[in-house]
Amino acid sequence: xxxxxxxxxxxxxxxxxxxxxxxxxxxxxxxxxxxxxxxxxxxxxxxxxxxxxxxxxxxxxxxxxxxxxxxxxxxxxxxxxxxxxxxxxxxxxxxxxxxxxxxxxxxxxxxxxxxxxxxxxxxxxxxxxxxxxxxxxxxxxxxxxxxxxxxxxxxxxxxxxxxxxxxxxxxxxxxxxxxxxxxxxxxxxxxxxxxxxxxxxxxxxxxxxxxxxxxxxxxxxxxxxxxxxxxxxxxxxxxxxxxxxxxxxxxxxxxxxxxxxxxxxxxxxxxxxxxxxxxxxxxxxxxxxxxxxxxxxxxxxxxxxxxxxxxxxxxxxxxxxxxxxxxxxxxxxxxxxxxxxxxxxxxxxxxxxxxxxxxxxxxxxxxxxxxxxxxxxxxxxxxxxxxxxxxxxxxxxxxxxxxxxxxxxxxxxxxxxxxxxxxxxxxxxxxxxxxxxxxxxxxxxxxxxxxxxxxxxxxxxxxxxxxxxxxxxxxxxxxxxxxxxxxxxxxxxxxxxxxxxxxxxxxxxxxxxxxxxxxxxxxxxxxxxxxxxxxxxxxxxxxxxxxxxxxxxxxxxxxxxxxxxxxxxxxxxxxxxxxxxxxxxxxxxxxxxxxxxxxxxxxxxxxxxxxxxxxxxxxxxxxxxxxxxxxxxxxxxxxxxxxxxxxxxxxxxxxxxxxxxxxxxxxxxxxxxxxxxxxxxx
Numbered sequence: 001x002x003x004x005x006x007x008x009x010x011x012x013x014x015x016x017x018x019x020x021x022x023x024x025x026x027x028x029x030x031x032x033x034x035x036x037x038x039x040x041x042x043x044x045x046x047x048x049x050x051x052x053x054x055x056x057x058x059x060x061x062x063x064x065x066x067x068x069x070x071x072x073x074x075x076x077x078x079x080x081x082x083x084x085x086x087x088x089x090x091x092x093x094x095x096x097x098x099x100x101x102x103x104x105x106x107x108x109x110x111x112x113x114x115x116x117x118x119x120x121x122x123x124x125x126x127x128x129x130x131x132x133x134x135x136x137x138x139x140x141x142x143x144x145x146x147x148x149x150x151x152x153x154x155x156x157x158x159x160x161x162x163x164x165x166x167x168x169x170x171x172x173x174x175x176x177x178x179x180x181x182x183x184x185x186x187x188x189x190x191x192x193x194x195x196x197x198x199x200x201x202x203x204x205x206x207x208x209x210x211x212x213x214x215x216x217x218x219x220x221x222x223x224x225x226x227x228x229x230x231x232x233x234x235x236x237x238x239x240x241x242x243x244x245x246x247x248x249x250x251x252x253x254x255x256x257x258x259x260x261x262x263x264x265x266x267x268x269x270x271x272x273x274x275x276x277x278x279x280x281x282x283x284x285x286x287x288x289x290x291x292x293x294x295x296x297x298x299x300x301x302x303x304x305x306x307x308x309x310x311x312x313x314x315x316x317x318x319x320x321x322x323x324x325x326x327x328x329x330x331x332x333x334x335x336x337x338x339x340x341x342x343x344x345x346x347x348x349x350x351x352x353x354x355x356x357x358x359x360x361x362x363x364x365x366x367x368x369x370x371x372x373x374x375x376x377x378x379x380x381x382x383x384x385x386x387x388x389x390x391x392x393x394x395x396x397x398x399x400x401x402x403x404x405x406x407x408x409x410x411x412x413x414x415x416x417x418x419x420x421x422x423x424x425x426x427x428x429x430x431x432x433x434x435x436x437x438x439x440x441x442x443x444x445x446x447x448x449x450x451x452x453x454x455x456x457x458x459x460x461x462x463x464x465x466x467x468x469x470x471x472x473x474x475x476x477x478x479x480x481x482x483x484x485x486x487x488x489x490x491x492x493x494x495x496x497x498x499x500x501x502x503x504x505x506x507x508x509x510x511x512x513x514x515x516x517x518x519x520x521x522x523x524x525x526x527x528x529x530x531x532x533x534x535x536x537x538x539x540x541x542x543x544x545x546x547x548x549x550x551x552x553x554x555x556x557x558x559x560x561x562x563x564x565x566x567x568x569x570x571x572x573x574x575x576x577x578x579x580x581x582x583x584x585x586x587x588x589x590x591x592x593x594x595x596x597x598x599x600x601x602x603x604x605x606x607x608x609x610x611x612x613x614x615x616x617x618x619x620x621x622x623x624x625x626x627x628x629x630x631x632x633x634x635x636x637x638x639x640x641x642x643x644x645x646x647x648x649x650x651x652x653x654x655x656x657x658x659x660x661x662x663x664x665x666x667x668x669x670x671x672x673x674x675x676x677x678x679x680x681x682x
Contacts, residue, residue: 265588313342
């Protein structure tokens with residue numbers, strides 16, 4: 001069946017149907033009038049009644065048919081600004097396969113222009129929410145849907161009035177309509193590509209309220225770009241924030257027809273929208289017994305809170321988790337973070353866990369290793385966990401996916417440095433949008449080396465042995481442009497070389513190469529044209545992954561607890577749900593051209609990877625014994641090799657500084673933990 005695109009002009013209490021051919025231009029039709037009624041009741045009229053002047057027999061069931069846009073309707077636009085209470089825009093769609101489209105308000109949207117430049121051309125598009133007003137019944141059950149465009153801030157009406165004042169017509173530019181099939185992971189974007197121009201008024205709404213209806217509509221083609229968006233990510237081994245932290249760079253890529261670059265110049269800006277969240281602690285373990293005992297407690301508080309905000313030790317669980325946990329001296333136990341440690345530990349508490357995964361083995365982070373074999377959790381596994389989690393909804397649900405995802409899975413906020421609120425958009429926890437500039441909105445990956453760390457900084461973050469041997473990951477900070485057009489030479493070399501050059505996941509290199517080769521291949525038989533592949537680096541965020549010990553309280557040597565090291569870690573990351581490209585802006589000789597995108601939204605949930613550094617598990621007193629042994633060895637060297645006394649003297653000074661650091665470490669840790677507890681409670 002041919003694609004349907006008509007102009008539908010509604011007025012007063014009834015409407016006029018404009019059966020214009022695709023891009024047929026200005027087409028007058030006869031009007032039909034009914035009893036006058038100034039009340040806007042059109043939300044509730046039957047879809048088939050609205051479309052009664054159409055040949056409804058063309059709307060038939062086809063299980064393989066694709067959703068089509070039928071028409072746009074303007075209702076009760078008035079020449080007087082004081083008579084706009086009934087004004088509304090409606091869209092109609094044909095659903096041949098009778099898909100179950102979500103009825104939640106905001107689940108479905110229309111990508112349309114919300115701002116125009118001085119010449120009257122669209123300069124900004126947005127996904128505007130739709131309200132479901134009606135579904136056809138009877139012989140046309142679920143074949144026809146009617147939506148009202150929700151003009152929340154009045155921008156659409158203001159634009160219509162401005163266009164009429166400047167040009168003598170109201171203009172609406174629609175790129176596509178996004179509809180969410182119930183049960184699907186994401187909405188689908190169905191292209192429209194139409195500029196709708198309305199002139200005249202319904203009876204009673206013109207400058208002469210007694211004049212007959214002269215409402216007319218024409219439809220012109222609107223240039224859009226269809227995008228097939230893919231995703232990849234890159235993680236550094238270090239971050240300026242220290243141990244456990246890594247920079248995570250998220251990138252999407254898509255192909256754009258080369259003719260757009262030839263015609264309109266450089267791709268200068270990309271506007272996108274998404275829902276951004278930071279996961280709570282994700283615990284991964286290779287210890288089956290711990291996993292079996294901890295799993296039933298997911299989403300549950302392990303014990304009652306004491307006066308210090310700690311939870312009591314739960315004997316039923318038996319095991320505990322502790323990061324840098326142990327005897328701090330003076331009968332005090334401390335940990336940087338803990339779960340089910342009980343009131344006997346001073347630590348940042350996690351009263352409940354919401355993620356727990358079992359793996360066979362945990363090794364230190366290797367970006368080139370198999371994700372699962374290295375002890376990681378694949379993006380698909382984490383994504384399915386997020387979608388399938390249904391144990392608790394204490395914080396409600398996220399405003400996406402028809403309200404099925406528990407908000408308990410996510411932290412109270414996103415990375416502070418990511419927050420933006422400017423004329424170009426707003427990035428925050430939850431709904432975010434931003435219009436990125438290729439020359440301004442750079443992404444920065446800050447490395448540990450950038451902090452110019454001292455020996456003691458390296459010791460604190462990477463361990464004594466690594467600090468002594470210089471076994472610290474060496475990285476340089478990097479700043480990259482958010483928009484990069486891929487070249488053939490970029491894909492030369494090994495997967496590792498390409499990964500480091502383009503800052504993408506090495507496991508995705510093969511997919512990117514295939515995507516690029518397909519994009520540049522021209523198939524004249526299908527009108528397929530040459531395309532340019534664009535890398536869009538839209539977010540740098542914190543990824544955290546650190547080893548934790550599995551602890552059996554009271555089972556250790558000399559009153560310390562029994563620690564099982566290397567069998568568990570905790571991690572968290574940023575996720576981006578319903579990520580969607582809204583528009584591309586090209587710039588040539590200072591002139592901008594905005595092309596709206598028809599693009600299916602995607603969900604971006606990355607792999608969970610193990611820590612870059614897993615400590616050897618030595619207790620502080622073991623390290624102290626090692627240091628004392630080194631001191632004795634140095635003393636003997638001084639006795640037999642006096643020529644190196646000067647050098648050894650400096651080394652001894654360093655060592656005593658290290659001893660002082662060890663002595664004062666518990667007090668620093670106490671201060672840090674108390675501050676974090678206050679942050680968590682306040």
